[in-house]
Amino acid sequence: MTEIGHATQFRYAAQHKPNQLIYGNGQTAVITGWTVKQAIAKHLQPSEYAVIGQLYSPTRGINLLIRNLLLNPHVCYLVVLNATKEDQNAGASQCLLDFFRNGVEKNVSDTGRTSWLIRSTIPGYIDIDIDINALEKLRHAVEVEEEKSISEAVEKIKYYAQKPTIAPWGIPLEFPMSTVEPKVLPGTRYGHRIEGKTIAETWVKIIHRIKTTGTIRPTGYDGKWQELIDLTAVVTDEPEDFYFPEPNYLPIDRSFLEEYVSQILDDAPYREGVKYTYGQRLRSWFGKDQIEQVIQKLIGEIDAASAVMTLWDVKDHEKGGSPCLNHIWLRVVDNELSLTATLRSNDMFAAWPANAMGLRALQKHIRDEIAGRSEYDLKMGPLITLSQSAHIYDDTWSNAEELIKKQYVAICRKLDYADPAGNFLIEIADDEIVVTHTTPGSGEIVGCYSGKNALKLVREICAASPAIRPDHAAYLGIELQKAANCIKIDKPYVQDQ
Numbered sequence: 001m002t003e004i005g006h007a008t009q010f011r012y013a014a015q016h017k018p019n020q021l022i023y024g025n026g027q028t029a030v031i032t033g034w035t036v037k038q039a040i041a042k043h044l045q046p047s048e049y050a051v052i053g054q055l056y057s058p059t060r061g062i063n064l065l066i067r068n069l070l071l072n073p074h075v076c077y078l079v080v081l082n083a084t085k086e087d088q089n090a091g092a093s094q095c096l097l098d099f100f101r102n103g104v105e106k107n108v109s110d111t112g113r114t115s116w117l118i119r120s121t122i123p124g125y126i127d128i129d130i131d132i133n134a135l136e137k138l139r140h141a142v143e144v145e146e147e148k149s150i151s152e153a154v155e156k157i158k159y160y161a162q163k164p165t166i167a168p169w170g171i172p173l174e175f176p177m178s179t180v181e182p183k184v185l186p187g188t189r190y191g192h193r194i195e196g197k198t199i200a201e202t203w204v205k206i207i208h209r210i211k212t213t214g215t216i217r218p219t220g221y222d223g224k225w226q227e228l229i230d231l232t233a234v235v236t237d238e239p240e241d242f243y244f245p246e247p248n249y250l251p252i253d254r255s256f257l258e259e260y261v262s263q264i265l266d267d268a269p270y271r272e273g274v275k276y277t278y279g280q281r282l283r284s285w286f287g288k289d290q291i292e293q294v295i296q297k298l299i300g301e302i303d304a305a306s307a308v309m310t311l312w313d314v315k316d317h318e319k320g321g322s323p324c325l326n327h328i329w330l331r332v333v334d335n336e337l338s339l340t341a342t343l344r345s346n347d348m349f350a351a352w353p354a355n356a357m358g359l360r361a362l363q364k365h366i367r368d369e370i371a372g373r374s375e376y377d378l379k380m381g382p383l384i385t386l387s388q389s390a391h392i393y394d395d396t397w398s399n400a401e402e403l404i405k406k407q408y409v410a411i412c413r414k415l416d417y418a419d420p421a422g423n424f425l426i427e428i429a430d431d432e433i434v435v436t437h438t439t440p441g442s443g444e445i446v447g448c449y450s451g452k453n454a455l456k457l458v459r460e461i462c463a464a465s466p467a468i469r470p471d472h473a474a475y476l477g478i479e480l481q482k483a484a485n486c487i488k489i490d491k492p493y494v495q496d497q
């Protein structure tokens with residue numbers, strides 16, 4: 001390090017996420033992880049830091065941070081705050097520290113891209129377009145410090161700020177970055193229903209739907225996302241101990257889930273820099289334990305349509321960082337307990353599986369408490385999430401495409417043919433096609449259609465049962481046309497032959 005000795009005003013130039021950062025003119029970059037950046041900034045003068053920013057994800061954030069640091073060689077110190085449970089869960093701060101400690105090696109990322117893999121127990125990648133010599137130079141030029149609390153971080157930043165000014169370790173370096181704009185198929189923008197047996201299966205279908213038909217829009221975070229509005233996901237049969245595929249293609253694993261469930265079920269005291277936890281909103285924020293309230297409500301009135309919990313505080317409009325999960329309802333129908341949750345904004349690739357599993361754990365907790373305290377031994381009903389903005393960020397598009405390629409086709413292949421809209425039996429009687437509509441399980445007759453024109457019949461059936469599965473409707477079209485042809489040439493018709 002070369003000391004310049006006199007005070008210099010540096011300017012941090014960010015090419016990535018420029019509007020998400022707090023800028024100063026010192027030589028220390030401050031990474032606050034999941035702690036809100038203002039919680040540190042308010043204790044500092046701009047001359048004491050170069051930049052303050054948050055880092056959420058090792059696979060998505062570190063690459064951009066490294067690119068920004070390479071453009072700003074006046075940054076000689078890095079203070080990494082690794083203070084919260086969320087930081088432990090995400091592992092981004094840990095992975096960043098491992099980059100500086102252990103470096104990188106050439107490898108292949110989850111999406112099959114050749115990348116620099118950070119030597120860490122937590123997967124984190126840096127684009128291969130970045131010259132390894134530049135990465136090595138950065139690693140050795142910057143002094144890195146990990147801190148566990150806001151006060152320790154502030155103390156360290158102030159300590160560095162008092163040191164003599166150091167000459168930049170090199171010239172600003174910029175490396176090419178490729179982006180691919182996805183092809184979007186036409187489709188409905190508002191209101192979608194996706195159903196699956198497990199959270200994993202439902203997730204793959206959700207990702208496919210958004211990735212193929214979602215609108216590409218700017219996000220509030222210097223990037224783009226692909227979005228559908230009002231996406232309802234219905235998970236019918238998630239097993240009690242949760243289904244994790246083998247190999248696990250979900251963005252979370254069992255150990256993450258354990259920590260995450262506690263964020264939903266357990267109260268947490270207010271902590272500076274931590275915006276909210278769902279458990280805190282549910283257990284104490286409004287001065288009532290709402291989970292207890294709904295348990296009591298349902299025990300007293302099992303048919304109640306008012307077992308509702310709210311996480312949205314009207315004061316949330318006054319500050320950024322409001323809870324994404326807003327309302328939760330519980331209902332008992334036919335002795336089964338369903339849970340419905342609305343999320344104002346939902347990162348369907350990185351966050352939805354954890355949101356869904358956390359909510360499922362809450363649903364199970366409420367079921368068990370009701371069973372333990374009353375005569376109601378309810379079955380677990382479906383979990384339903386309604387995501388108002390259901391989006392996938394551009395930095396996970398390639399992961400989403402990879403997931404669709406590997407899993408969507410396999411899931412579609414496993415689909416059974418049972419259509420909740422029922423079955424249709426096709427026969428010919430008196431030179432007319434006769435279609436009998438029956439219920440899926442017991443086969444009771446619920447409707448009858450007749451005529452000679454196959455297309456007219458399909459339209460009638462689809463108008464009467466608009467929730468019919470598309471593949472079922474197409475099958476009916478083919479069979480009805482076969483029946484119509486048989487009438488024309490006076491041949492017997494047998495369905496499916």
Ligand SMILES: O=c1ccn([C@H]2C[C@H](O)[C@@H](COP(=O)(O)O)O2)c(=O)[nH]1
Nearest residue numbers: 321322324325345346347351352355
């Ligand atoms: O439980 C959560 C918490 C956050 N997010 C996502 C939704 C948004 O992509 C982002 C929050 O951004 P704002 O809407 O607060 O700006 O995080 C979720 O999907 N689920």
